[in-house]
Each structure stands twice: as structure tokens, then as C-alpha cells.
Amino acid sequence: MSSDPQPGVSFWQELKERRVVRVALVYLAVAWALVQGAETLTRVLDLPEFTDRLVFALLVLGFPVAIVLAWAFQVTPDGVRRAEPFVLTGRLRRSLLVGLGVGVVAVSGVALTTFAGGRSDGGDLVGTSLDAHLVAVLPFRVNAPEALSYLGAGFMDLLAARLDGEVGPRAIDPGVVVAAARHDGAGAVLVARGLGAGRVVTGAVVGDRSWITVTAELASVPGGERLAGASAAGDPDSIAQLADQVIGQLLSLSTGEYPTSVALLTSTSPEALRAYLLGRQDRRLGRYYDAILHYDRALAIDSTFALAAIARADGSQNALAAGDGGGLQIAARYRDRLPPRDRQYLDARLPETPRTGAEWRATFEQLTRDQPDRIEAWYWLGEHRIHERGIVHGPAWVAAARTVFERALALDPEYIPVIDDLMFLAVHEGRREDLQRLARIYVNRDGREVATHPYRGLAEGGDMVLEPSTLPDADANGIVVAPLWPLAFTSVVPADFLPWIEAAFREARRRAGTDITLRTALGNEYRVNLALGRPARAAAVREEAIRASVIERHGVMTIEDALWEGVALEDAEATVRRIDERLRGVPETSLSVADARELTAAELWRYHRDALYQSAATPRRIRALAARTPHPANLDLEAHALLLEAWAQVRDRDARAAxxxxxxEQILEIEPPGDNRRPAFKLSAATILEEQGDPSRALDMLDRISLWTPQQYRWGLASFERVRWLRMAQLSAQVGDPSRAVREYQRWLKLHADAEPSVLPEVEVVRAELARLEGSR
Known part of the structure; x- marks a missing residue:
């Protein structure tokens, strides 16, 4: 038994003397007022959903602190001083310690539960699978006259109806959301979480009978991270238009649009905006041809929609079946309607004067510094680095391009245009783990597995899966790209890829004149057949294209095809004669840039066909034209003159050849626009370097040939690939790099599995050389 005399009474008296009871009552009264004020301010100021719960949790946690301070200190006329200690003994001490422990745990639990959203037993929600494509729209808070209270449910219904899943997430039925909110009494995030939604929309309406302001916020679930915000103001009777503005802003920001552009977007028609957002969504997810169709739809509805026009031009970079539709020119006509940020982007994409490759690179580097959060800026800088290999090539080329694309991917980990390029680099470097990681993102993009895409095999750590039966379901872009996979991703395509290519040819012909042009279908078939060592079939396709007026019989390309692929020799001879006859005797002052390029092609024909040929007349004519041609076209003309001069000097053993x-090479590093970028030009330059006895520089020249650019696609995406690969293998062996020589020979042989009889002797020579190299390693 304790000997403490009336401990309960003495302790209670001590509480009163120290004014602990008074402090507790005052604290509770003030806390109640603060909670009411926080709830009101949250509605009026449209503060985050958790604001009032945060205030309540802090007040709960502060209550024991206030009690302890009231017990430990006393306010006297001399100021605040520490109170005299109160000795607790026996049963009273044990009881108080247990009570304090229970109280601390209880207070902490209440605070944490409140801040988490109003329930402490949310275990039934933890295991719920959340769908990022599903959104719960909660009733909007209304701080307006009672007559406008209907707006809370009204805006919920209007926004939910517009979130149909075609653009952005799909809304859960509003009735289900309301029922869940009433039943749970929880915060917005927990309501959405309980319904399996990965997104939640909350909002508020503030105003009077004549004018209201609507605000909304899209947040992630379960984290509650703010993804986008929106606001609109107007007459209460115009709620449909206000809902259109709000949903336009939310969807624009959530699909990667920039805040400065949203005002422009929401000022256009809802139908045009919807088409534009569908296009952005489809391009981001790699549905390139569908994106083009949506952008065209947006421009058909509103021909002044400058952002849609820019997006149309950007999208054509990936949609090989579509031209740019004049998108940048359309945007330029309405550039005054663009915000400064988008005007700068347009100026970077559409220069007032032609640029060299080096100037393009500097422009996009500046754009990434000015707009580091703009993924398109990083994408275009990366595109420049991956394709314009005259400036940066070799190992530095790969590293420079990968660094930029990885920076872009950090902004949006599912941006498929960037993943496409990173996958190409991973194949080029032989980085299988990177390739598998990127392929997994690709085939599971937007959370939906693409079961029929060729990348699905890569995602599982194997090779591409090329099933011809899937081609009829592919879009136009997929059909154009299909026969090019073996050329671009040779090391990761199965050995039996030929049925896939033939099926792609047939499908492209079937669609010719609908979503694929006949020029594209026949041009692709012609170039790929040449790359596979099937010149007879390629020649037959060429004749068909000429009869259909798709290509010309006589032109610079005819000369190049004859030189490097051995086709159309008679047409090439006739083309050279036509050029000579047309331009013979034409004064230098009357020559055009196009004339100079034809003169160069005719001269290269003679140099390649006659080992003793040399002439100084044509380069003099071209230099005279270059002297009166503005920058940067003058650099392209100078490159033509230098090519011809160097070849003549090498054959004349003139020291000036070096x-x-x-x-x-200095000019090629600047990358002026023009024919100097063409594969045939650099193949001729490599030939001169070989004659000069410098195989290392010749190999470096071949490494400068650009890959996969839209310009190269117009000339033939696979132009002279088989020639380039073979030359690179031969030169690699000469410079003491047998490993690369083996890789290039293996790729060449894999693509010549169905070579025609006329090519088989060359195939046997390559097999013998490969066996020799493998035997010496």
C-alpha cells in the first residue's frame, strides 16, 4: 500500500495552481477556431486538398507540447520562470507514466491518420491496383451564393464527361465517386485510391451570381503530387465553355504542353484542341502516323492553329509516310499569336536563312539552355548529333548523341521518339542490356503491352520478332519502316527475315495511293532490294517506277546508282551525255547551283570509269559560281570543286592534294546544306583517300555518312549501304582493326542470304575473307 496522503487531490490542486487546466481549455478553443478557419481558407483560396488536415494534425501534435510547457513553467510578475518540481512517488508515478505513454501514442496516431486522409485503417486500400489511365473527379467545393451550389456537382459531371479516355485518363462514373466519398468520408486521394484510380481531379468554384472563378487540380494517386492546374472565369451560365477551358488546360499540361502555351490552346475551338492533344499523345507513344492524322484534323478545323502546325512538322520527322505538310510555314504566318517561348522554338526550327550543320547544332544547344524543360529542344539536338555525323563521328558521335537523348528521357521516361533513337544507338554499340531496357518501355508504353510489335522479342532479351501476319494491322509508318529493320538492326533480327521484307513490300503496294504514296512504296522496294544484293529485281522495280512517273530516268541519282550499285548503266551514260550537251559553252555567269551539281556528277562518272582521267576545267567553273553564291551554299560548291581538284591532284601526284x-574535311565538319551530305559524295571522297594511300582517313570518311535522316530517306534510306559496309570491312582490315572488319563482313553476309547469281561471286570472296580473319584471331 502507498503511504502518499490523498495523492489524487494534491496532484489535481497542483494542476490548477500551475494553470495547466486553463491552458488546455484555451488551447482547445483556439485550435477549434483555427481548424474552422483553415477549412474556409482552403475553399476560398483553392489551397491543396490536404491543407485543412495538415493544420488539424499540427494542432493535435502541439497539444501535449502546450500541456508540458504549462506544467514546467509559470508566468509571474518577474517573467517566465521554471516551476518548482513536484515529486511523484509510488502508484501515482506508475499511473502517470502509463497514461502519458498511451496519450503520446494516441495523439500521434490521430495526427498521422488525419494527415493521411481521415482514416487509420486504410489497409484495405493498400493492395488496390491503381490505373494511371483512370481518374476520379470529385465534386467541386463551392464558395458562392446558395443558388449556385449546383455548380459543385455540375462541374464534376462536365469534366467527367470530357475525360473519356481518348485524350488523357478516363473518368470513373461521377455517381460512383460521390457514393464512395460519402461512404468513406475520406480525402480526395484516398477516395480515388479506393476506386483504383491513378489520378484525381479536385476543384473549387468561387464567386457570385454574375461572375465565377473555377479552379481545378489534377494530382497523382497515391502520392497526391500535383500534375496540372487550371482556372477559368466567366458567367455562371457559361459553365460548358468554362469546363472546356479547364479540361483543355489540364489535358494540355498533363500531355507535356508548356504553361505559356495553354492560353493559346484554350482559345482555339474545343474540337481542334482535342485533335491536337490526341496528336501529341500519339506521337509521344510512338503512334506516328495516327499523330499526323490528328494534327491534320486540328488544322482542318482551325487553319490558324500555329502550335498544331509546328507539331505537324515535328511529327513528320518520325512519320516517314508523311511529308511535313508545310507545318512550319503555316506556323510562321501566325507566329504573332504564339507566346515568346513557342516563337523561339519556331525560329529554331525555321531559320530565316539556310544554316550549316554546325549552326543548327549551336541553335539547338542554345535552345536547351533557354528551355531546359522542353523535351523537343533536347530531341532535336540529339537528332542533329545522331544524324549529322560529319561534325562529330566515331566513338565521340555515339557518346554525344546518347548523352543528349538520356537528358531528354529524364524529362519524360516514355517519350518514344527519344527511345527509338536510343535503341538505334544501343544496337550500334552492342549494348544488349540497354536495348532490352528500352524495348520493355516501348512495348509497355502507356501501361499497355504492344503484343505484336517486333520489339517484343528484344524486351525479352532475344532478337526482334518479325511476323508477316501482323503487317496488315500496322499503320502506314509501320509499313514503310518494316523492310528497313534488317538494315538498321541487322545484329538483332532473325536470320529468316526475308518473308517479313517480302510481306512488307506487298502490303505497301496494296496500300499505294491510300495512306502510302506509290513513290514511297516503289522507292523503298528498289533501295532495299539493292541493299540485299538483288540488282535485277531492283532494276525491274525502277522501270515500273519510271513508267508510273514516280522517278526520272535521267538524273544525278541515275549516275550514282550506276557507279555504286551497277544498275542502269546505259541510262547513266545517257545522263552524262545530256549534261555535257546542255551545259557545254554555258557562260560561268549563267550557271546555277543545280547546274554545278550536275557537272560534278558527270565528272565523277568519268573519274570512276577511267583511271587516267583528270581535268581542271569543271572545278574552275564551279569555283567561279561559288564566288558569287551566298553562304552557306557557297561552301557546298567549294566542296564540289575541292573533290574534283583533289582527285586530279592525286592522279597528277600533286602535293596540293593533301x-x-x-x-x-573542314567543310564537311561544318555540314553546309547540299549534295556534300549525300552518301555518294562521301563514298567518292573515300575513294580519293584510298588512291592517296590513306585507308585510315578513308574509313573515317565513310563513318561520316549520315544515317536515317529525312533527307537521306528522300534519296533512299538504304542508299549504297551494301557498298559502304563492304568498303568499311575492307578498310578496317587494312588499318589493323580485324574485330570491326569481322562485324562488317558478318552484317554484309547476313543481308546477302538471298543474293542474286550476279552477286554470288562477290559473296564467295567475302566469305573467304571472313574465314581468313576469323582463323587469324
Whole structure:
């Protein structure tokens, strides 16, 4: 038994003397007022959903602190001083310690539960699978006259109806959301979480009978991270238009649009905006041709929609079946309607004067510094680095391109245009783990597995899966790209890829004149057949294309095809004669840039066909034209003159040949627009370097040939690939790099599995050389 005299009474008296009871009552009264004020301010100021719960949790946690301070200190006329200690003994001490422990746990639990959303037993929700494509729209809070109270449910219904899953997430039925909110009494995030929604929309309406302001917020579930915000103001009777503005802003920001552009977007028609957002969504997810159709739809509805026009031009970079539709020119006509950020982007994409490759690179580097959060800026810088290999090539080319694309991917980990390029680099470097990681993102993009895409095999750590039966379901872009997979991803395509290519040819012909042009279908078939060592079949396709007026019989390309692929020799001879006859005797002052390029093609024909040929007349004519041609076209003309001068100097054993080739390489590093970028031009430059006895520089020249650019696609995406690969293998062996030589020979042989009889002797020579190299390793 305790000997403490009336401990309960003495302790209670001590509480009163120290004014602990008074402090507790005052604290509770003030806390109640603060909670009411927080709830009101949350509605009026449209503060985050958790604001009032946060205030309540802090007040709960502060209550024991206030009690302890009231017990430990006393307010006297001399100021605040520490109170005299009160000695607790026996049963009273044990009881108080247990009570304090229970109280601390209880208070902490209440605070944490409140802040988490109003329930402490949310275990039934933890295991719920959340769908990022599902959104719960809660009733909007209304701080307006009672007559406008209907707006809370009204805006919920209007927004939910517009979130149909075609653009952005799909809304849960409003009735289900309301029922869940009433039953649970929880916060917005927990309501959405309980319904399996990965997104939640909350909002508020503030105003009077004549004018209201609507605000809304899209947040993630379960984290509650703010993804986008929106606001609109107007007459209460215009709630449909206000809902359109709000949903337009939310969807625009959630699909990667920039806040400065949203005002422009929401000022256009809802139908045009919807089409534009569908296009952005489809391009982001790699549905390139569908994106083009949506952008065209947006421009058909509103021809002044400058952002849609820019997006149309951007999308054509990936949609090989579609031209750019004049998108940048349309945007330029209405550039004054664009915000400054988008005007700068347009100016970067559409220069007032032609640029060299180096100038393009500097422009996009500046754009990434000015707009580091704009994924398109990083994408275009990466595109420049991956394709314009005259400036940066070799190992540095790969590293520079990968660094930029990885920076872009950090902004949006599912941006498929960037993943496409990173996958190409991973194949080029032989980085299988990176390739598998990227392929997994690709085939599971937007949370939905693409069961029929060729990448699904890569995602599982194997090779591409090329099933011809899937081609009829592919879009136009997929059909155009299909026969190019073996050329671009040779090391990861199965050995039996030929049925896939033939099926792609047939499907492209079937669709010719609908969503694929005949020019595209026949041009693709022609170039790929050449790359596979099937010149007879390629020649037959070429004749068909000429009869259909798809290509010309006589032109610079005819000369190049004859030189490097051995086709159309008679047409090439006739083309050279036509050029000579047309331009013979034409004064230098009357020559055009196009004339100079034809003169160069005719001269290269003679140099390649006659080992003793050399002439100084044509380069003099071209230099005279270059002297009166503005930058940067003058650099392209100078490159043509240097190529011809260097070849003549090499054959004449003139020491100036080295200076000419040095200057030519300087120009190629600047990348002026023009024919110097063409594969055939650099193949000729490599031939001169070989004649000069410099195989290392010749190999470096071949490494400068650009890959996968839209310009190269117009000339033939696979132009002279088989020639380039073979030359790279031969030169690699000469410079003491047998590993690369083996890789290039293996790729060449894999693609010549169905070579025609005329090519088989060459195939046997390559097999013998490959066996020799493998036997010496």
C-alpha cells in the first residue's frame, strides 16, 4: 500500500495552481477556431486538398507540447520562470507514466491518420491496383451564393464527361465517386485510391451570381503530387465553355504542353484542341502516323492553329509516310499569336536563312539552355548529333548523341521518339542490356503491352520478332519502316527475315495511293532490294517506277546508282551525255547551283570509269559560281570543286592534294546544306583517300555518312549501304582493326542470304575473307 496522503487531490490542486487546466481549455478553443478557419481558407483560396488536415494534425501534435510547457513553467510578475518540481512517488508515478505513454501514442496516431486522409485503417486500400489511365473527379467545393451550389456537382459531371479516355485518363462514373466519398468520408486521394484510380481531379468554384472563378487540380494517386492546374472565369451560365477551358488546360499540361502555351490552346475551338492533344499523345507513344492524322484534323478545323502546325512538322520527322505538310510555314504566318517561348522554338526550327550543320547544332544547344524543360529542344539536338555525323563521328558521335537523348528521357521516361533513337544507338554499340531496357518501355508504353510489335522479342532479351501476319494491322509508318529493320538492326533480327521484307513490300503496294504514296512504296522496294544484293529485281522495280512517273530516268541519282550499285548503266551514260550537251559553252555567269551539281556528277562518272582521267576545267567553273553564291551554299560548291581538284591532284601526284582534302574535311565538319551530305559524295571522297594511300582517313570518311535522316530517306534510306559496309570491312582490315572488319563482313553476309547469281561471286570472296580473319584471331 502507498503511504502518499490523498495523492489524487494534491496532484489535481497542483494542476490548477500551475494553470495547466486553463491552458488546455484555451488551447482547445483556439485550435477549434483555427481548424474552422483553415477549412474556409482552403475553399476560398483553392489551397491543396490536404491543407485543412495538415493544420488539424499540427494542432493535435502541439497539444501535449502546450500541456508540458504549462506544467514546467509559470508566468509571474518577474517573467517566465521554471516551476518548482513536484515529486511523484509510488502508484501515482506508475499511473502517470502509463497514461502519458498511451496519450503520446494516441495523439500521434490521430495526427498521422488525419494527415493521411481521415482514416487509420486504410489497409484495405493498400493492395488496390491503381490505373494511371483512370481518374476520379470529385465534386467541386463551392464558395458562392446558395443558388449556385449546383455548380459543385455540375462541374464534376462536365469534366467527367470530357475525360473519356481518348485524350488523357478516363473518368470513373461521377455517381460512383460521390457514393464512395460519402461512404468513406475520406480525402480526395484516398477516395480515388479506393476506386483504383491513378489520378484525381479536385476543384473549387468561387464567386457570385454574375461572375465565377473555377479552379481545378489534377494530382497523382497515391502520392497526391500535383500534375496540372487550371482556372477559368466567366458567367455562371457559361459553365460548358468554362469546363472546356479547364479540361483543355489540364489535358494540355498533363500531355507535356508548356504553361505559356495553354492560353493559346484554350482559345482555339474545343474540337481542334482535342485533335491536337490526341496528336501529341500519339506521337509521344510512338503512334506516328495516327499523330499526323490528328494534327491534320486540328488544322482542318482551325487553319490558324500555329502550335498544331509546328507539331505537324515535328511529327513528320518520325512519320516517314508523311511529308511535313508545310507545318512550319503555316506556323510562321501566325507566329504573332504564339507566346515568346513557342516563337523561339519556331525560329529554331525555321531559320530565316539556310544554316550549316554546325549552326543548327549551336541553335539547338542554345535552345536547351533557354528551355531546359522542353523535351523537343533536347530531341532535336540529339537528332542533329545522331544524324549529322560529319561534325562529330566515331566513338565521340555515339557518346554525344546518347548523352543528349538520356537528358531528354529524364524529362519524360516514355517519350518514344527519344527511345527509338536510343535503341538505334544501343544496337550500334552492342549494348544488349540497354536495348532490352528500352524495348520493355516501348512495348509497355502507356501501361499497355504492344503484343505484336517486333520489339517484343528484344524486351525479352532475344532478337526482334518479325511476323508477316501482323503487317496488315500496322499503320502506314509501320509499313514503310518494316523492310528497313534488317538494315538498321541487322545484329538483332532473325536470320529468316526475308518473308517479313517480302510481306512488307506487298502490303505497301496494296496500300499505294491510300495512306502510302506509290513513290514511297516503289522507292523503298528498289533501295532495299539493292541493299540485299538483288540488282535485277531492283532494276525491274525502277522501270515500273519510271513508267508510273514516280522517278526520272535521267538524273544525278541515275549516275550514282550506276557507279555504286551497277544498275542502269546505259541510262547513266545517257545522263552524262545530256549534261555535257546542255551545259557545254554555258557562260560561268549563267550557271546555277543545280547546274554545278550536275557537272560534278558527270565528272565523277568519268573519274570512276577511267583511271587516267583528270581535268581542271569543271572545278574552275564551279569555283567561279561559288564566288558569287551566298553562304552557306557557297561552301557546298567549294566542296564540289575541292573533290574534283583533289582527285586530279592525286592522279597528277600533286602535293596540293593533301591540302585540298584537308580543306574538304573542314567543310564537311561544318555540314553546309547540299549534295556534300549525300552518301555518294562521301563514298567518292573515300575513294580519293584510298588512291592517296590513306585507308585510315578513308574509313573515317565513310563513318561520316549520315544515317536515317529525312533527307537521306528522300534519296533512299538504304542508299549504297551494301557498298559502304563492304568498303568499311575492307578498310578496317587494312588499318589493323580485324574485330570491326569481322562485324562488317558478318552484317554484309547476313543481308546477302538471298543474293542474286550476279552477286554470288562477290559473296564467295567475302566469305573467304571472313574465314581468313576469323582463323587469324
Amino acid at each position: 591540302e585540298s582534302m584537308d580543306r574538304l
